[in-house]
Amino acid sequence: MTAFSVSIEQGVAILSMDLPGEPVNKLSPGVVAEFKDVFFERLQRDDAVRAIVIISGKPDVFIAGADIDQFLTIRNAEEGTAMDQLGQELINRVAACPKPVVAAIHGACLGAGLELALACTWRIATDHPKTQLGLPEVQLGILPGAGGCQRLPRLIGVRAALDIILAGKSERAPKAFKLGMVDELVHPAILRDTAVRAALRLAAAGRPRRHHRGGLQASLLDWNPLGRRIVYRQARATVLQKTGGHYPAPLAALKAVQTGMERGMEAGLRVEREEFGRLAVSAVARQLINVFFATTALKKDDGVPAGTPAKPVQRIGVVGSGFMGAGIAGTAAVQAEVEVRLKDTDLARVGKGLKLARAILDGRLKRRRLTRYQYERMTALLTGTGNWTGFGRADLVIEAVFEDLEVKHQVIAEIEAVVPAEAVIASNTSTIPIARIGEGMRHRERFLGMHYFSPVDRMPLLEVIPAEFTDPTAVATAVQFGRRMGKTVIVVADRPGFWVNRILSPYLNEAGLLLEEGVPIEVIDRAMTDFGFPVGPVTLLDEVGFDVATKGGGVMHQAFGDRLRPSGVLQQLVADERLGRKNGRGFYLYEDGKKGGVDESVYPIVGIKPLAGTDELMVRNRLAYAMLNEAALAISEGVVRSPRDGDIGAIFGIGFPPFRGGPLRMIDAESAKQAVNVLEGLRLAHGDRFEPCEALVAMARDGTRYYV
Numbered sequence: 001m002t003a004f005s006v007s008i009e010q011g012v013a014i015l016s017m018d019l020p021g022e023p024v025n026k027l028s029p030g031v032v033a034e035f036k037d038v039f040f041e042r043l044q045r046d047d048a049v050r051a052i053v054i055i056s057g058k059p060d061v062f063i064a065g066a067d068i069d070q071f072l073t074i075r076n077a078e079e080g081t082a083m084d085q086l087g088q089e090l091i092n093r094v095a096a097c098p099k100p101v102v103a104a105i106h107g108a109c110l111g112a113g114l115e116l117a118l119a120c121t122w123r124i125a126t127d128h129p130k131t132q133l134g135l136p137e138v139q140l141g142i143l144p145g146a147g148g149c150q151r152l153p154r155l156i157g158v159r160a161a162l163d164i165i166l167a168g169k170s171e172r173a174p175k176a177f178k179l180g181m182v183d184e185l186v187h188p189a190i191l192r193d194t195a196v197r198a199a200l201r202l203a204a205a206g207r208p209r210r211h212h213r214g215g216l217q218a219s220l221l222d223w224n225p226l227g228r229r230i231v232y233r234q235a236r237a238t239v240l241q242k243t244g245g246h247y248p249a250p251l252a253a254l255k256a257v258q259t260g261m262e263r264g265m266e267a268g269l270r271v272e273r274e275e276f277g278r279l280a281v282s283a284v285a286r287q288l289i290n291v292f293f294a295t296t297a298l299k300k301d302d303g304v305p306a307g308t309p310a311k312p313v314q315r316i317g318v319v320g321s322g323f324m325g326a327g328i329a330g331t332a333a334v335q336a337e338v339e340v341r342l343k344d345t346d347l348a349r350v351g352k353g354l355k356l357a358r359a360i361l362d363g364r365l366k367r368r369r370l371t372r373y374q375y376e377r378m379t380a381l382l383t384g385t386g387n388w389t390g391f392g393r394a395d396l397v398i399e400a401v402f403e404d405l406e407v408k409h410q411v412i413a414e415i416e417a418v419v420p421a422e423a424v425i426a427s428n429t430s431t432i433p434i435a436r437i438g439e440g441m442r443h444r445e446r447f448l449g450m451h452y453f454s455p456v457d458r459m460p461l462l463e464v465i466p467a468e469f470t471d472p473t474a475v476a477t478a479v480q481f482g483r484r485m486g487k488t489v490i491v492v493a494d495r496p497g498f499w500v501n502r503i504l505s506p507y508l509n510e511a512g513l514l515l516e517e518g519v520p521i522e523v524i525d526r527a528m529t530d531f532g533f534p535v536g537p538v539t540l541l542d543e544v545g546f547d548v549a550t551k552g553g554g555v556m557h558q559a560f561g562d563r564l565r566p567s568g569v570l571q572q573l574v575a576d577e578r579l580g581r582k583n584g585r586g587f588y589l590y591e592d593g594k595k596g597g598v599d600e601s602v603y604p605i606v607g608i609k610p611l612a613g614t615d616e617l618m619v620r621n622r623l624a625y626a627m628l629n630e631a632a633l634a635i636s637e638g639v640v641r642s643p644r645d646g647d648i649g650a651i652f653g654i655g656f657p658p659f660r661g662g663p664l665r666m667i668d669a670e671s672a673k674q675a676v677n678v679l680e681g682l683r684l685a686h687g688d689r690f691e692p693c694e695a696l697v698a699m700a701r702d703g704t705r706y707y708v
């Protein structure tokens with residue numbers, strides 16, 4: 001396999017890692033065995049070697065951590081603990097190496113990759129956008145198990161370490177340097193030479209004396225056991241508030257950090273490996289690891305036959321400078337770094353849209369995600385117009401105008417008249433079938449849907465919707481461009497509501513029906529935040545806007561009949577000039593845009609008295625199974641190409657709880673039989689809209705699953 005090569009310079013051994021045939025370096029048992037041989041058996045024993053530099057031969061990855069594939073082979077907690085102990089022993093031996101070891105880091109340095117670097121004597125990182133250092137383990141439902149919970153807090157302080165470990169964060173190199181995670185920040189071109197010089201210096205002068213970082217506050221909170229108690233208590237409260245108790249890994253990591261800092265590293269390492277074993281075989285970790293592999297697989301899937309060429313996109317046009325259009329424009333400039341021409345009917349509207357688009361860049365500058373130079377360069381990419389100037393050079397044009405078929409027909413015709421023949425044209429419609437919008441086009445083979453979610457700069461999902469007439473090249477172009485915008489992209493069929501709004505529709509309808517029955521707003525929302533959604537359906541309606549939700553609900557009712565009949569609640573509220581958060585009048589109170597408590601005045605408007613003592617499990621089941629049943633029906637109709645796309649679409653599109661793996665993984669986890677039983681129960685109690693769909697009944701009968 002030979003993942004490692006060695007060269008000697010001035011008595012310094014440069015150990016380069018480059019896993020053959022793999023896009024990333026990862027630590028599997030085989031690689032660990034080879035590392036042990038070359039590092040301990042050869043370099044550590046060789047008297048001619050005064051110091052060691054560890055560097056990667058990969059273009060953008062130092063080490064991406066332990067091999068995640070291995071975790072799926074773990075059969076029980078004991079096996080997991082044993083596997084983790086091997087990793088700990090390896091890293092501890094590097095830390096104990098009598099010769100100075102320098103980590104020369106360019107690219108992703110994550111998980112066990114960072115834990116290895118933390119065990120080195122000195123760390124040098126490149127000042128490059130690809131260089132990120134972090135411990136993402138809790139995002140996989142596990143914890144940093146090779147000493148990360150011990151060495152990171154000792155190096156940068158408990159607060160900064162917990163900020164990274166408990167959120168599974170990665171830091172870019174400049175921030176990592178500022179935190180003290182790395183000792184030097186250099187240009188990639190001089191990484192190797194700088195590392196050799198540092199190794200020679202350390203070989204001559206010995207290990208550096210490291211002092212506790214930070215000022216008075218750090219000495220009170222990071223380096224003082226009493227202060228740390230406050231830090232642990234606050235960290236625990238924040239974790240429970242953020243996770244709702246659904247994700248055990250951050251609390252396990254907190255326990256490992258606390259034990260290690262208060263009772264010594266050995267005690268901390270024992271907690272790390274025992275908790276790692278327990279978590280690695282947990283259902284939550286399995287689902288989160290599935291999500292990881294699904295998203296990485298989607299990074300390479302254009303949704304059309306492999307090898308389908310995509311058109312290069314350097315210039316885009318966005319028509320409609322409202323909230324969505326401006327979001328698309330700003331995100332395209334900052335993420336994809338393309339020229340963006342934003343158009344609307346008058347310059348005042350264009351100006352407003354450009355301001356919104358630039359606000360996305362301002363936010364990145366403020367959070368130091370952009371340098372001033374990058375900010376200036378990207379802002380210059382954003383221009384506006386009240387006519388079609390500049391569209392003649394566009395490679396891709398996305399319309400985000402008012403959700404009306406006639407308006408869209410008009411705009412698409414105007415776009416077709418000005419853009420190059422080979423340009424791809426897309427609609428950001430959220431409900432209108434693409435085939436309908438494409439009617440009457442001269443070259444509709446280049447037309448499709450690109451459905452972004454609001455707010456565009458923050459929502460990770462993009463639905464690409466080809467119609468039957470759409471050319472695969474247009475699909476590949478849209479999918480690849482969506483990925484350049486930092487989106488996870490799924491290709492879905494041109495059916496009303498596409499995937500996400502389709503499965504959302506019965507869920508939001510059910511929230512309206514529960515309200516009509518007197519179930520209090522906070523009970524409805526709490527039922528689904530307890531289920532694991534970031535917000536409940538009523539809050540979501542406030543976010544989406546009652547006008548948009550009513551329009552969407554109407555399209556779905558027309559397309560699918562009574563089964564998707566929306567409740568009348570929203571129309572009553574719209575009649576009372578309530579649109580939700582956007583006009584500060586919704587189901588909740590809003591002050592200066594800030595959400596407050598329930599607006600009790602909603603109840604008399606819809607003619608109900610809120611009930612007490614509602615059965616929250618009933619509420620939860622009605623909402624959850626309305627969505628699960630629709631997901632099962634929609635995938636059986638081919639709305640998504642695979643259960644993977646369906647689950648990732650639900651998680652990234654509407655925040656379906658990742659620890660459940662998505663609606664289809666959830667059905668598999670509890671079995672289709674159980675899902676049918678629950679639905680039959682709901683049907684008897686609440687009506688035929690809960691009739692389990694044929695596909696689900698067949699799965700229950702045949703014992704089949706979505707994933708083998």
Ligand code: T1G
Pocket residue numbers: 023024026061064065066067068069087108110111112113115136137140142143144145146148293296297299300
């Ligand atoms: N294990 C196995 N496969 C991995 C992997 C890993 N750690 N990292 C990446 N891959 C695969 C990925 O599935 C894909 O495969 C290919 O590499 C390219 O990835 C003890 C226990 C490094 C930033 O969580 O964040 O260490 O589809 O498409 O966009 O404490 O991959 O080609 O077959 O994502 O350039 C912690 C996960 C492990 C890092 C590169 N590490 N990886 O992004 O490429 S747990 C992580 C990433 C651990 C210790 C614990 C990203 C990346 P395929 P890609 P990319």
